[in-house]
Amino acid sequence: MGYLVLALVAGLAAVERKGFLQAMLSRPITLAPVAGWALGDLQGGVLVAAPLELFWLGAVNLGAALPVHEALGTAAIAGGAVLAGRALGGGTTPEIAILAVLLCAPLALLGRKADRLVEIWNERLAVRAENALAHHHPAAAVRANLYGLFLPFAIAAVLAPAGAAAAEAIIPALLRAFPGAAAPLRLGFFAFAGLACASGAKALRARRAPRFFFAALGLAVIVTLAAGRLHA
Amino acid sequence: MTAPRLSPAILARVFWRCLFLQAAWNRRGMQNLGFAYAIEPALRALYPDEARCEAALARHLRFFNCHPYMAAAILGGAIHHEERVAAGAEPEGQPLLYKQTLQGPLAALGDGFFWTALRPFFGALAALGALLLGGPGVAAVIVLYNVIHLTLRVRLFLAGYRRGDAVVAEIAKLGLPLAADRLREWGAALCGLAAAVVVARAAALSGPAAGVLAAVAAAAGYAALARGARLLPTAYAAALFGAAAAVAVGRLHGSS
Secondary structure (H helix, E strand, O other), rough: OHHHHHHHHHHHHHHHHHHHOOOOOOHHHHHHHHHHHOOOOOOHHHHHHHHHHHHOOOOOOOOOOOOOOOHHHHHHHHHHHHHHHHHOOOOOOOHHHHHHHHOOOHHHHHHHHHHHHHHHHHHHHHHHHHHHOOOOOHHHHHHHHOOHHHHHHHHHHEEEEEHHHHHHHHHHHHHHHHHHHHHHHHHHHHHHHHHHHHHHHHHHOOHOOOOOOOHHHHHHHHHHHHHHHHHH | OOOOOHHHHHHHHHHHHOOOOOOEEEEOOOOOOHHHHHHHHHHHHHHOHHHHHHHHHHHOOOEOOOOOOHHHHHHHHHEEEEEEHOOOOOOOOOHHHHHHHHHHHHHHHHHHHHHHHHHHHHHHHHHHHHHOHHHHHHHHHHHHHHHHHHHHHHHHHEEEEEHHHHHHHHHHHHHHHHHHHHHHHHHHHHHHHHHHHHHHHHHHHOHHHHHHHHHHHHHHHHHHHOOOOHHHHHHHHHHHHHHHHHHHHHHHHOOO
């Protein structure tokens, strides 16, 4: 049942990402909590949402350029982390989350390749629409547009649960085999989250982005340390 | 001759359909199918004669590509011109000329403002919201983004429809390039704040060394990405570096 739910969520996100609306509902920051909630662990989704959003902040569809399929990657990572957490008998933890990232993030690259196939398929739809209009079927011609939604849905609905299933099988086995790995992996998650913040700032392409990024980071750390000392 | 005006219901239908503009994006005509799909209800109302309606639809099946939000302005403007064509006040090529003239500049403007400034800014804000407030923080930011984005999309569509060629002046008044520069800079600052929260959380959960490690990953990661390092391999390196550092620190503590 979990896989079916994840397939539906991932498929709809893939459609929203380019074919319909584009209202940030397929961005990692929304999709991960939704996937987590749909699988019964909202907090697990929220845990991975922020680092994934910042990590893929630069994944935007500019002109004809194809970005990585961040929605597919996110659905697989969030789904895999939640399902693996459940298989281990608890919630999603940072060590489970980082393993899900390492296992499922390459799906975002695979999704980009799949997007190229979708464009080729859509070319056929365009030809079909022109032919329909030439044969005086205007309604059929315009309807061809909606057929373009099917393939992105199907690809994400198959690949995201497949990635999550792999994570669900591998992560619990790894953590059971190497229980001592949990603490180092937790730090691996925080290192990834730190990098993700840097990736977000870099993706913003502002000349003064480094100044703003490091100033905000430094200032906030100093304020936190000072507040901690005052408390102590 | 006065141009016929379309009913609000038809305009609403066209706007709804323009949300599907990229449903069948293809390298041949790019958003051509989406544009024809969106404008079809308006063409049916404007051209009761089947042959003229088909000819108008064929015009809009030609190449078209723009930013999906900004395309709403061109769609509204194309209907404005089609109304005039239907009334005999303009030649049939005018709507096409209008689309060809505006699609490039508005695509550049939309990419520069919405895709590389407004959306990443809200993405960073939502990420910070998730780190500090959890799910409610994310929901509040996404709702705010969509109030802004949908308001702009509707306004662009109506401005195009009502003002035709003058929509360019309307869009210029919004001052989008300047706003984009500010949003990018403040977005970078939000990423810095998010990094500080990660550092604090790492320190709280796994000790001060974990906080230092997260800060090093953020700083070194930025430097590596600025030098052209690829994103995914850098992520693997950061995660493995974090895990390896934890093992090394553990051994040091164990041996002392």
